Amino acid sequence: MKNAGLRCFLYSINEQIRALAGSHPKSVLTGFKCVQTHSLQDLQQPAVSSKVFVQRDYSSGTICKFQTKFPSELESRMDKQQFEETMQTLNNLYAEAEKIGGKSYLEGFLACLTAYTIFLCMETHYEKVLKKIARYIKDQNEKIYAPRGLLLTDPIERGLRVVEITIFEDRSVGSGR
Amino acid sequence: MSQIQHAVPDGPIRYTQICTRSSSCSSPQTSSSAAAAGTEPPSCPGHRGRTPRRKWQVFPGRNRFYCDGRVMMARQTGVFYLTLVLIILTSGLFFAFDCPYLASNLSPAIPAVGAVLFIFVMGMLLRASFSDPGVLPRATPDEAADLERQIDSTGCSKPPPRTREVLINGQTVKLKYCFTCKIFRPPRASHCSLCDNCVERFDHHCPWVGNCVGRRNYRFFYFFILSLSFLTIFIFAFVITHVVLTSMFDSFTALRTILEVVVCFFSVWSIVGLSGFHTYLISSNQTTNEDIKGTWSRKEGKDNYNPYSYGNVLTNCCTALCGPLPPSLIDRRGLIQADTPQTAPQSNGTGGGGSYAPTQLHSHMVGGYHPGRLQHGGGTSCQLCCFHAAKISVCTVW
Numbered sequence: 001m002k003n004a005g006l007r008c009f010l011y012s013i014n015e016q017i018r019a020l021a022g023s024h025p026k027s028v029l030t031g032f033k034c035v036q037t038h039s040l041q042d043l044q045q046p047a048v049s050s051k052v053f054v055q056r057d058y059s060s061g062t063i064c065k066f067q068t069k070f071p072s073e074l075e076s077r078m079d080k081q082q083f084e085e086t087m088q089t090l091n092n093l094y095a096e097a098e099k100i101g102g103k104s105y106l107e108g109f110l111a112c113l114t115a116y117t118i119f120l121c122m123e124t125h126y127e128k129v130l131k132k133i134a135r136y137i138k139d140q141n142e143k144i145y146a147p148r149g150l151l152l153t154d155p156i157e158r159g160l161r162v163v164e165i166t167i168f169e170d171r172s173v174g175s176g177r
Numbered sequence: 178m179s180q181i182q183h184a185v186p187d188g189p190i191r192y193t194q195i196c197t198r199s200s201s202c203s204s205p206q207t208s209s210s211a212a213a214a215g216t217e218p219p220s221c222p223g224h225r226g227r228t229p230r231r232k233w234q235v236f237p238g239r240n241r242f243y244c245d246g247r248v249m250m251a252r253q254t255g256v257f258y259l260t261l262v263l264i265i266l267t268s269g270l271f272f273a274f275d276c277p278y279l280a281s282n283l284s285p286a287i288p289a290v291g292a293v294l295f296i297f298v299m300g301m302l303l304r305a306s307f308s309d310p311g312v313l314p315r316a317t318p319d320e321a322a323d324l325e326r327q328i329d330s331t332g333c334s335k336p337p338p339r340t341r342e343v344l345i346n347g348q349t350v351k352l353k354y355c356f357t358c359k360i361f362r363p364p365r366a367s368h369c370s371l372c373d374n375c376v377e378r379f380d381h382h383c384p385w386v387g388n389c390v391g392r393r394n395y396r397f398f399y400f401f402i403l404s405l406s407f408l409t410i411f412i413f414a415f416v417i418t419h420v421v422l423t424s425m426f427d428s429f430t431a432l433r434t435i436l437e438v439v440v441c442f443f444s445v446w447s448i449v450g451l452s453g454f455h456t457y458l459i460s461s462n463q464t465t466n467e468d469i470k471g472t473w474s475r476k477e478g479k480d481n482y483n484p485y486s487y488g489n490v491l492t493n494c495c496t497a498l499c500g501p502l503p504p505s506l507i508d509r510r511g512l513i514q515a516d517t518p519q520t521a522p523q524s525n526g527t528g529g530g531g532s533y534a535p536t537q538l539h540s541h542m543v544g545g546y547h548p549g550r551l552q553h554g555g556g557t558s559c560q561l562c563c564f565h566a567a568k569i570s571v572c573t574v575w
Contacts, residue, residue, distance in 0.1 A: 053323050055361075058343045058352070061485055062364050062378065100500050108499030112400070115300040119502075126501050159314035159506040161360060 047168045054087065054163040064094040066155070066163050073167065077148050086140055086152070090163070093136065097129035130156060233509040237315060238374040246509040248307040250387045251372050257306060257387030264302070264405070267440050268295050270433055271412045275419045282422065287415060294408045301401035302386065309505040310391030311377035313358060313366060321359040328354070346484035365485070367466055381465040390465075393505065396498050399455050406449045413441035462486040462493040 052074060057067045068087040070080040107125055111118050137154050145152050145165075153164040233246035241250050250257070268291075276288040316324070328339060339354035341361055352361045355368050358375045362368070367379035369389050378392035390398045416437045458468060462485050467473060473483040487493050 051319050051323070053320055056363065058345060058350070058364055061345050098501055098503070100496050104501045105495055105499045108495075108502070111502075112396075112499070115297060116304060116397075124502050124504070126503055130504065156504075156506070158317065158320070161313070161316070162320060164320075 049166050049168045052165040063098050064160055065091045077150055082144055093129060093133045097126045229512045232511045232513055239372050249309050250306060254387040256384040260385045267437055270437055274433060275416055278419055279415055291411060294404060294411060298404045298408050301397050301404060305394045305397035305401050306386050306388050308394045310389040311393040312507050313375040313377060314507050316359040348484040378464060379466055393503060402448055402452045406452045409441045409444040409448060413445060459497045460490040460493050
């Protein structure tokens, strides 16, 4: 959990280094080595964090949907509007993944005909949308949540039970050198 | 600082050793013999053969995993082997002794159709038995603590109520708290005592299939029993036909015929009956669990109806059989990383979205900022997987 304090800070550095050094792991590591001393000096004290869990909303049945109610712990950190927008978009994306209609029936029917071996070669529609969701969450973290000292965890990492939002204490974590 | 310099070449090895020390299951001696290879890039020097463990190795439920986590079954698999033996033996006898006569005297289509049915039956059986039925991963300690706080704050009486009521489509549904998994079970989920897991849309635990039947493998189970019904009727009919047409009885023929007829006769009555029952369940969008408990049956003085039904038999069937197949929420083949939250008694990797072909998913998955290198399908935690060296220092600092 204490790692999470470093995580948010390193997140922003990660992206900057990646842009500079390309995505090769070694060059990223090398690039990061020189930044480590700065990060350790900056973060001698752990960035104490707390977590907010946004639970599932089962009012529409068993489909994957999260509550859009704004948690009180985040009141000092961000806009209610932005939070609700994020949650609504997430809910829409999950609804798209689980949508039953012509396309999903066709996929299911074809899969049945091929005795489901077709999924060895291609992804299911659900998996494609999950990737889209991950990209969206990454994007939201970069633009909205990380600058406010928050971190959204992809619900799939929590078994689609909760949206975990980590709150970092306000240390001077803003600048990545 | 020197620690960092030293740490970088060893990188992940040292990191794994330190950061999984709290896990009761992680131990250096297992990883040297672990077949979980390919976890470190070959370019990483100083590799001492200590590969990180996969999440299935520390899975808290009572399941058995084979093929390095690709296959997942219940603990007791004896009856499953019996199923396999019965199907293969009966079909084998049929193809070996009855089909040559039937192909030459009646039609070669008979063994062909029989073969297709047999392959389909085996395929569906293996798929139902080996896949994740829709197990819900257990709550992380933070989540569990948060839920406890919420529960304790609401109730004034002791003990506080551990149910939540939800209105679904006008029906009040009670969500129960699972003490083992430390979560409020979603609607239609149930905890299987044999496998010790909460399973989504839990139908029943089938010993013949050697696994629970839940959201992710219900359609395979249904196609298995349906195609098995056709196969048994097919074999039964043509064995009788063969016997009637030849009317030549030696002792071996008699023995073989009796065996096939007896197996098929009992199978027909049981399997066909079961198929009919599940067809009814699918068309009304109920689970075996709900039907047995009479959850949605008409009660006096109560307007009880099934809130999950689409109202239309065709829609219910299509959704159950051809609807989207959700991915596995337990990341069986993911690697255990230190920043993955562990559940209290044993470390457990939290849901990371694997699928039936998990390797395929991981290399393309979300956190695939390092395609091909990363096994863990997580989102935010993967973003820091570059920084193994930094993490080592972090672990030692606090």
